[in-house]
Amino acid sequence: MSSAEVLDTGDRSAAVAGRTSGHLTVALLGNPNTGKSTLFSALAGIPTRIGNYPGVTVEEKIGRFAHRGQSIELIDLPGTYSLVAKSPDEQVVVDVLEGQMKGVTRPDCVVVVADATNLARNLYLVSQALAVGLPVIVALTLGDVAEAKGIAVDTTALSRELGCPVVSVVAPRRLGIGRLADMLVEASDWQPAALPERLATCLAAADPARPAAAAEAIARYVWIDEVVGQVVARQTDHRRSVSDRIDSLLTHRLWGTLVFVATMLAIFSSIFWLAAPLMDLISAGVDTVAGWADSLLPEGTLKSLLIDGVIAGVGGVVIFLPQIAILFLFVAILEGCGYLSRAAFLMDRLLVGVGLSGKSFIPLLSSFACAIPGIMAARTIENRRDRLLTILVAPLMSCSARLPVYLLLCGAFVPNVAVGVSWLRLPAVVLAAMYAVGVVVAAAVAFVLSRTVFRGPPQPFVMELPGWRWPQPAVVLERVREAAVSFLKNAGTLIMAVSIVVWALGSYPRLELPADNAADAAVLKGEALRQSFLGRAGRLIEPVVRPLGWDWRIGCAAIASFPAREVVLGTLGVIYNLGEVDPGEEEGSNMLIRRLRAATWDGSTRPVFTLPVALSIMVFFALCAQCASTLVVIGKETGSWVWPVVTFSYMTGLAWLGALLTYQLGTMVLGA
């Protein structure tokens, strides 16, 4: 009897009888941190479909592979500890297993991934999976780690106790993969799994005085303790493995904290210094493309649109790819070695103090490279209130796009004096201060919001701390690839659109060329900008930015940066008549710095850029929501356009206030 016939539960609207077409659908179920991703990679390689399940923020990951003539679709279900859903995201797993998820075929069988190093807790999910009404295979992973810890699991006995096949796999070494795949192909002819008799007895003996769910949970563990007693043998005198030693170091109250701080610093530094040579490469590439366009195209609107709009805009964003890739590389490595949870554990108390939780740590940390992956990483936060709060303050973490502005202004206007020790210079201190501004304001915003608009019961922090394990290159590289591809896709669409719009606003209305064309092209460009919509907008808002110490040109650059702050340097370059020179390159930025230093208020010799002005610009950029892509992602992740509007409004307001305070206090303290 095929399992498709047995499972006709009536509502099969989302399910398809796959097997009649030689196609098998397998669900991969398991606790988090069990090596499920590695197993997925080993079986199916790169996923063919990644996206969101409809209506929730949980990631859908599906892959395809062929084995012995069978085409197999593998659904990597989100890691979960129980099939009793306590949140919409956990409900997704149940829905897929029951065939209630739109667009996803009901699986023909389930592979439950169980971690041999702590079989007891893993068997909880197995015990629930056995009741789902599908054939079940248990894949026992991390056997090598278990062995190193002196834990031995008798798979034959386990299979007997569970009433279903148990396959030992060591996915990184592809051990057991072939056997598992063979079994999957055969599973299509199996009966659905039946509840083991002992389990049924234990469940029937559940305490009726307790709430049903609690009584059931306790009853399951009674059964689990019996099974584990039969099946697992622990050596009491095993040698401490390398993993154990690393574990002790990482969990040590002093050393563990030091390792944590060192790791975070290393990640930070790498994002900036390691990425530099790669970014130069990309910059050179973009210039080459611009050069081709320049020589191949005739003068005119199209050429200007392409070079100054599209190439400059997209190029300015693509240059961040190395930083995004490096950040995701580190996050994937930390995740793979089990360290992310430990980071959340260490940071929880601090974050609870401002109304968040330890789980917000990684999304917020990621936002230092780019808020977009950071906001997407907030999907791991189950509690909706906490997730929303994290998403709302994530853009305040100074992302890498702000760095060029900080570097330019710190380099140009902050005196290069030593602070305390000779190697610590004031510009570096100010740079660090700008990052601190974002963090402090984010903490304040979270604190206030969590006590007013987002009051609510505290979210539970029941979280597994996986032991140290060696990260799997295949899984790590896959994460980096996913992040890079989605970033580039975004750059190719929204950023390109935004760059074109900014270009248009800066180019129209067109400047009437004087009869004699000997005027410097750079000066002409500057004049053209003044006459354009953008220039006029800059002059229009001058009264609003005067209190910040800005003149209309700076206001112009700020407005142009609203859709994407990356364009600010290019815009400043145009406003200050740099022409063909690229402000992002050293020579270009030197020229820009000279021009900025020489810039004066219209009709006077008073310099525009003083230290307080530079600081107020930096504070404005630190706090302002100048990234259309981020706002779009916030809208997608929260499912409502309200939150992007709220984010934009509060951040712009705070940015203006912050810049005002900085300038006014700055001129009082330092003199104009």
Added chain:
Amino acid sequence: MRSLEKMVVGSTAQVVDVLGEDTTSLRLLEMGLTPGVDVTVVGTAPLGDPLELELRGYRLSIRRNEAARVAIHP
């Protein structure tokens, strides 16, 4: 009846019960903190919260206010 929250770091005790009937208590039970199981308090985060526990062969972190729901013996 003593609670898990008051346990000294490094000591081991046996769970007697998990109080409360909301999802947090259910989560604690599902993660293996069931009556009869041995639990050790391995340590705490630098600021004293959350706690790091060892039970059933793995490490679990819970906040003090969650640990307060777990009655232990001795």
